[in-house]
Amino acid sequence: MNFETTSRKKVLIITYYWPPAGGPGVQRWLKFVKYLPNFGYEPHVYIPENPTYPIVDEKLINEVSEKAIIIKQKIKEPYRWASFLSKNNTKKISSGIIPSKKKQSLIEKIMLWIRGNFFIPDARILWVKPSVVFLKEYIEKNQIETIITTGPPHSLHLIGLQLKKQTNIKWIADFRDPWTTIGYHKELMLTENSEKKHKDLEKNVLLSADKIIVTSPTTKIEFAKLTSKPIEVITNGYDVEKVKKSDLDEKFTIAHIGSFLSDRNPRILWKALKELVKENHDFAADFQLKLIGKVSQDVLETIAEFKLSKFVNNLGYVSHDEAILHQRTSQVLLLIEIDSEETRCIIPGKLFEYMVSERPIIAIGPKASDFEAILNETNTGHFFTYDEKSNVKEIILAHYQLYKQNSLKVYPVGLQYYSRKSLTEKLVKTCLE
Numbered sequence: 518m519n520f521e522t523t524s525r526k527k528v529l530i531i532t533y534y535w536p537p538a539g540g541p542g543v544q545r546w547l548k549f550v551k552y553l554p555n556f557g558y559e560p561h562v563y564i565p566e567n568p569t570y571p572i573v574d575e576k577l578i579n580e581v582s583e584k585a586i587i588i589k590q591k592i593k594e595p596y597r598w599a600s601f602l603s604k605n606n607t608k609k610i611s612s613g614i615i616p617s618k619k620k621q622s623l624i625e626k627i628m629l630w631i632r633g634n635f636f637i638p639d640a641r642i643l644w645v646k647p648s649v650v651f652l653k654e655y656i657e658k659n660q661i662e663t664i665i666t667t668g669p670p671h672s673l674h675l676i677g678l679q680l681k682k683q684t685n686i687k688w689i690a691d692f693r694d695p696w697t698t699i700g701y702h703k704e705l706m707l708t709e710n711s712e713k714k715h716k717d718l719e720k721n722v723l724l725s726a727d728k729i730i731v732t733s734p735t736t737k738i739e740f741a742k743l744t745s746k747p748i749e750v751i752t753n754g755y756d757v758e759k760v761k762k763s764d765l766d767e768k769f770t771i772a773h774i775g776s777f778l779s780d781r782n783p784r785i786l787w788k789a790l791k792e793l794v795k796e797n798h799d800f801a802a803d804f805q806l807k808l809i810g811k812v813s814q815d816v817l818e819t820i821a822e823f824k825l826s827k828f829v830n831n832l833g834y835v836s837h838d839e840a841i842l843h844q845r846t847s848q849v850l851l852l853i854e855i856d857s858e859e860t861r862c863i864i865p866g867k868l869f870e871y872m873v874s875e876r877p878i879i880a881i882g883p884k885a886s887d888f889e890a891i892l893n894e895t896n897t898g899h900f901f902t903y904d905e906k907s908n909v910k911e912i913i914l915a916h917y918q919l920y921k922q923n924s925l926k927v928y929p930v931g932l933q934y935y936s937r938k939s940l941t942e943k944l945v946k947t948c949l950e
Contacts, residue, residue, distance in 0.1 A: 525559040528949065529656065529664045531648070531673050533641055535564040536581055539574030539837065541753075541775065541866040545693055546667055547580060548756050552941035554584040558949065561585075561661065563652060565592035565644065572811075576836045590651055593643040626706070633705025637714050638696070639670040649679040656684060663949060667691040669699075674722045681725055689948050690726035693753075695736050698859045719743070728948050733887040735862035749947045752891075754935040755869040758841045765846055769800070769920050770830075771879070771913070772807035772847035774840050775867050779815035781853040783881045783903055787823040789910035793917075794828070800917055804828055809835055809843055844874040848925060849916050854882035856903040864888045869935050872897045877916055877927050879909065897929045 530550065534542035550560045560582070566589035581587070636642050656664070664686055666677035674690050681688045696719040697712075707715070723729060723744035730749050731737050737748045771790075794801040806820070808831045820826055835843070844850060850871045854860050861883050868888055871878050878898025880888065889900040901907040919925040933939060 525554070525557055526663075526949070527559045527561060527659060527661045528553065529561045529563060529652070529661045531563045531652070531664060531666045531676055533565060533568065533644075533668075533670050533673060534570070535562065535587075536577035537573050537575045538568070538570040539572035539577065539834065542669070542693065543574075543577060544837075544866055545691075545753055547577065548754070548937040549941050549944060550585045551580070551582045551756075552938050553945070554582065555938070556942060556945040558945065559584070559586070561588060561655075561659065563588045563590070563648070563655075565590065565641075567591050567594070569594040572834060574836050576838055588655065590644075590648060592641065594640070629704065630706045633707045634711045637711060638675075638718055639672050641670040642672045642675070645672055645675045645679070648676045649683070652676065652680060653683055656680065656686060661686065663687045663689065665689045665691055667693060668696075669694055671696050671719070671722075674726075675718065678722055678725055681727075688726050689728045689730060690722055691730040692736065692740075693732055695739065695859070695862060698739065698862075730944075730948060733862040733864050735887050739862065749943075751940055751943055751947075752864055752935065753866040753869055754937045754940045755873045755932075756937040758838075758870075761842070763842060763846050766805070766848060768805040768848075769803040769917055770805045770807050770847045771849045771851055772809060772843055773851040773853065774809045774844060774871075775865070776810050777808060777812040777816050777853070778855070779813040780855040780857075782813075782816050782819050783853055783856075784819065784823075785901070785903060785905060785907050785909055786851075786853075786879075786881060787819060787825060789913060790825055790828075791823040792910060793914060794825070797914075797917075799921075800914075801828075803917070803920075805830055807832065807843065807847060809833075809840060841870065841874075844870060844876065847876060848920050849913075850874065850876050850878045850898075852878055852880040852882075852888075852898075854880075854886060854888070856883050858883065861886050864891065868892075872929060872932055872935070875927060875929070877925065879912065879916075881907075881909070891935075895929050895931055895935075897927055897932075 530546055532546050536543060550562060553560045562585050632640060664677055664680060666673045668674050677688045677690060680686060697715050720743050723740055726746060728747050729740060730751050732752050734750055737750050740748055806829045808829060811834060812831060820829060852865060852868060854863055864887050872895055880892055880898055880900045884902050892898045892900050899912050901909045916925055
C-alpha cells in the first residue's frame with residue numbers, strides 16, 4: 518500500500534516531545550511522521566518553540582522527515598520557574614523519577630503537591646489557550662482535515678478538545694500512556710477536588726474525540742468503560758536503524774536500557790544474581806550489569822545491598838544510536854516494569870527495539886502484563902513476575918551456559934507486524950481514512 522503519487526491529505530499532529538527531546542516519548546510520532554507521506558498524508562507537526570526537556574538527544578534532529586511541516590509556538594514552562602528552587606529535583610520529577618515517599622525531601626514534597634494540584638492535568642496546561650487561538654486560524658488557512666493530539670502530557674488533549682468544540686474538525690486522541698491510572702498519578706498528592714478534575718477532563722476527552730488510539734489492550738478495556746467512541750490499539754514499534762555492526766560484548770553483560778525508576782526495583786533479580794555470583798566463580802568473573810539511562814538512587818542502593826555494585830557499569834544517558842548499539846552487543850537485555858495493577862497495560866517502547874536486536878530478553882513485571890503476551894508471541898524472551906518463587910535464576914544460568922558455548926541467541930517470529938511502517942499503515946487504515 519503506497520500512495521506517493523496521489524494528492525495528499527493534511528493531518529496536524531500536536532505533540533510536546535519532538536527532537537531534540539530524547540527518551541521514549543519522542544519516538545512514536547517521529548516515526549509515524551516519517552512514514553505518513555508514503556500513504557498519501559502531509560504531516561504538519563505543532564511543537565513548543567522553547568520546551569524544557571529533561572532528556573536531550575541532538576542526533577534525533579537528523580531523523581525528522583524532510584516532508585514534515587514543523588510549526589512552533591512559545592510555551593510557558595513551570596518547570597523552568599521551579600528550577601530556580603531546585604534544578605536537580607525539577608529535572609528528576611519532570612523526567613518521571615519520583616523518589617519513594619520515605620526519601621522525599623520537603624522541597625520535593627512541596628513541588629509534587631504544587632504540580633498535582635495547581636497544574637491540572639499537568640505542567641503544560643499554560644500552553645493550551647494560546648495554542649487553540651493560533652491553531653484555529655492555522656487549520657482554516659491550511660485546510661487541515663484531521664488533528665491528532667498525543668499525550669502525555671495530557672494537557673495536549675485539551676487543545677484538541679477546544680479545537681473540536683470550535684471547529685468540529687476530525688480529532689483523534691492518542692494515549693501513549695493512560696491518564697488517571699498511570700503509575701505516578703497517585704504520587705502527586707492530589708486533593709479530592711483535584712482528583713475529580715482529572716477524571717472529569719479525562720472523560721470529557723474520551724467522549725469528545727472522534728477516535729481514540731491506545732498502545733495496549735488493557736488500556737482499551739479501561740477506556741471502553743468510559744466512552745462508546747471507537748478505540749484502536751496501535752502499539753509502539755521498531756524502525757530499521759542504521760548502526761554500525763559490532764561484536765557482542767566479551768563479558769556476560771545483562772543490560773538495562775532506559776529509565777530505571779525507584780518502583781522498578783526487582784529484588785528477586787538482585788537476589789538471583791547475588792546467588793549466582795557467590796556460587797559460580799566463572800559467572801562472577803564474566804558477569805557485568807550494564808545500566809544505560811537515568812537510574813534512581815533507590816535502585817543503586819538496593820544493588821549495593823545485594824553486594825553487586827562492583828559488577829555495575831553505569832553509563833548514564835546515551836544517544837539513541839548508542840542505545841541501539843548497546844542493545845545489539847549486550848548478551849542479555851533486561852526489561853523491568855512496576856509491579857502494580859495499574860502497570861499491566863504498559864508496553865515499554867524499548868520492548869520492540871529489544872525484540873529486533875536478536876538478543877534474549879529477561880522481563881519482569883506484574884502478573885497478566887500486556888507485554889508478556891508479545892514476548893511469548895514473538896519468541897523473544899522470558900517473562901517473570903515479582904514472585905519469590907520465580908525461576909529467573911535458572912534462566913540467567915541457562916543463558917550464561919549458552920554464552921560460554923558461543924551459542925546464546927534468539928529465534929524471533931512475527932516481528933514484521935511491529936515495524937513502524939506497518940503500524941503507520943494500520944494508523945491510516947483504521948483511523949485516518
